[in-house]
Amino acid sequence: MPAQYPLHPYMVLLSNLTQFSPMLYLPGFPGLETIEHWIFIFFFLMYLVAISGNCFILIIIKTSPRLHTAMYYLLSFLAFTDLGLSVSTLPTTVGIFWFKSHGIYFGACQIQMFCIHSFSFMESSVLLVMSFDRFVAICYPLRYSVIITGQRVVRAGLVVILRGPIATVPIVFLLKTFPYCGSRVLSHSFCLHQEVIHLACTDTTFNNLYGLILVMSTVVLDLVLIALSYRVILHTVARLASKEERLRAFQTCTSHLCAVLVFFVPMVGLSLIHRFGKHAPLAVHLFMANVYLFVPPMLNPIIYSIKTKEIRHAISKFLGLRKANVES
Numbered sequence: 001m002p003a004q005y006p007l008h009p010y011m012v013l014l015s016n017l018t019q020f021s022p023m024l025y026l027p028g029f030p031g032l033e034t035i036e037h038w039i040f041i042f043f044f045l046m047y048l049v050a051i052s053g054n055c056f057i058l059i060i061i062k063t064s065p066r067l068h069t070a071m072y073y074l075l076s077f078l079a080f081t082d083l084g085l086s087v088s089t090l091p092t093t094v095g096i097f098w099f100k101s102h103g104i105y106f107g108a109c110q111i112q113m114f115c116i117h118s119f120s121f122m123e124s125s126v127l128l129v130m131s132f133d134r135f136v137a138i139c140y141p142l143r144y145s146v147i148i149t150g151q152r153v154v155r156a157g158l159v160v161i162l163r164g165p166i167a168t169v170p171i172v173f174l175l176k177t178f179p180y181c182g183s184r185v186l187s188h189s190f191c192l193h194q195e196v197i198h199l200a201c202t203d204t205t206f207n208n209l210y211g212l213i214l215v216m217s218t219v220v221l222d223l224v225l226i227a228l229s230y231r232v233i234l235h236t237v238a239r240l241a242s243k244e245e246r247l248r249a250f251q252t253c254t255s256h257l258c259a260v261l262v263f264f265v266p267m268v269g270l271s272l273i274h275r276f277g278k279h280a281p282l283a284v285h286l287f288m289a290n291v292y293l294f295v296p297p298m299l300n301p302i303i304y305s306i307k308t309k310e311i312r313h314a315i316s317k318f319l320g321l322r323k324a325n326v327e328s
């Protein structure tokens with residue numbers, strides 16, 4: 001563990017086991033057990049905003065014919081992945097902070113980490129495809145409708161949906177084959193591969209190398225390609241004749257750019273903490289992990305609702321129709 005703290009009696013029992021046990025221990029926030037119900041209320045509000053906000057975005061896009069375009073289909077993919085990421089952490093968060101149930105079976109832990117990592121890779125892929133959409137819209141506006149077709153969006157969506165789960169299956173499946181000894185205590189209120197793999201008392205070189213290659217070929221590659229696309233976008237915008245045209249062109253990217261920063265900055269921070277911050281206080285690990293998983297799904301629907309004029313108009317129209325139906 002990154003830092004030492006008083007062990008719960010159940011944690012001591014788990015630590016004394018010498019053979020594989022199907023149970024792991026999720027500590028939540030050690031030292032703050034007396035206010036766990038208040039912590040749950042805070043998390044509950046975040047879940048409420050994330051789940052209701054992303055469901056609302058999906059409903060708005062489905063019910064508004066004006067939003068049946070490639071850009072908003074991609075936004076619906078983003079809302080779907082955010083929804084999946086939120087639901088993935090919900091069971092253990094509720095169990096720990098409301099029912100004080102800290103144990104989790106190893107099989108359930110595998111399922112949770114599979115969902116968390118799959119949806120994380122899916123979100124990275126969606127943001128990459130959205131950056132390509134913005135690149136074509138600004139750099140080749142006259143050819144946009146020819147390049148970005150509905151059929152290509154569907155194909156990109158299938159790749160996005162399948163890439164994460166297929167790539168994640170091997171490392172999650174192999175965890176079941178390892179022997180585990182010593183402590184079964186994790187650091188967070190959810191299961192992550194990079195934590196569980198450290199509990200194995202055998203050679204885990206393949207998993208470590210595969211995990212590194214997977215991150216480099218998905219998240220890191222996606223981030224590099226997004227950065228390159230924005231380099232070209234900024235170069236194209238800078239060549240526009242008037243300041244108003246430059247501002248109007250760049251405003252079409254602000255929502256996506258905010259979503260990219262909200263997703264990748266916490267992810268990079270968490271990776272650096274896990275890689276180089278082994279002696280950092282436990283609170284730092286907990287804070288970064290929770291920011292990484294909870295903040296993007298909560299902020300993305302808010303960002304797109306505020307920054308995107310078409311979404312604002314569709315929301316106003318939707319709420320107006322609902323009000324008219326109620327009054328009638």
